[in-house]
Amino acid sequence: MTKEFGVNLAGRVSNFELAQSEVLFPLYESIVNSIQAIEDRRLEDVSFSGGKIVVEIERGIQLPLDDLPTATVSGFCIRDNGIGFNGPNFESFLQSDSTYSDSQPV
Numbered sequence: 828m829t830k831e832f833g834v835n836l837a838g839r840v841s842n843f844e845l846a847q848s849e850v851l852f853p854l855y856e857s858i859v860n861s862i863q864a865i866e867d868r869r870l871e872d873v874s875f876s877g878g879k880i881v882v883e884i885e886r887g888i889q890l891p892l893d894d895l896p897t898a899t900v901s902g903f904c905i906r907d908n909g910i911g912f913n914g915p916n917f918e919s920f921l922q923s924d925s926t927y928s929d930s931q932p933v
Contacts, residue, residue, distance in 0.1 A: 834923040857905045858882065863928055864909020864916075871910060880907045 845852060858880060865878035882905050887898040912920065919927035 836923075839923065854882075854903050854905075857903070860928070861905060861907035861909060864907055864911065867910040867916075868908070878908065880905065 861880045862878075865880070868875050869878070882903060884900055885902040885904060886900055910916065915927065919925040
């Protein structure tokens with residue numbers, strides 16, 4: 828009987844301990860991934876020149892500005908027009924703690 832190694836993503840994420848000074852590190856990593864995806868697209872399509880990254884901050888219900896405090900940030904949505912999930916990128920995405928992007932030229 829063949830068994831495959833699995834990863835519980837929610838459990839893996841909850842095991843990360845970030846100092847208060849590092850709470851935006853996942854956002855930083857996501858933006859770096861977007862930059863790399865745009866660079867990969869440029870390598871594949873030399874006519875491509877319009878790299879774009881959009882970062883949206885998600886909050887709870889916003890109160891009027893004069894009623895403080897403002898709603899708590901609940902997440903981020905990051906979109907780019909990079910290369911996307913081609914075969915190697917998707918395989919890397921499916922692997923926990925992949926080092927695929929570490930081996931790619933910048």
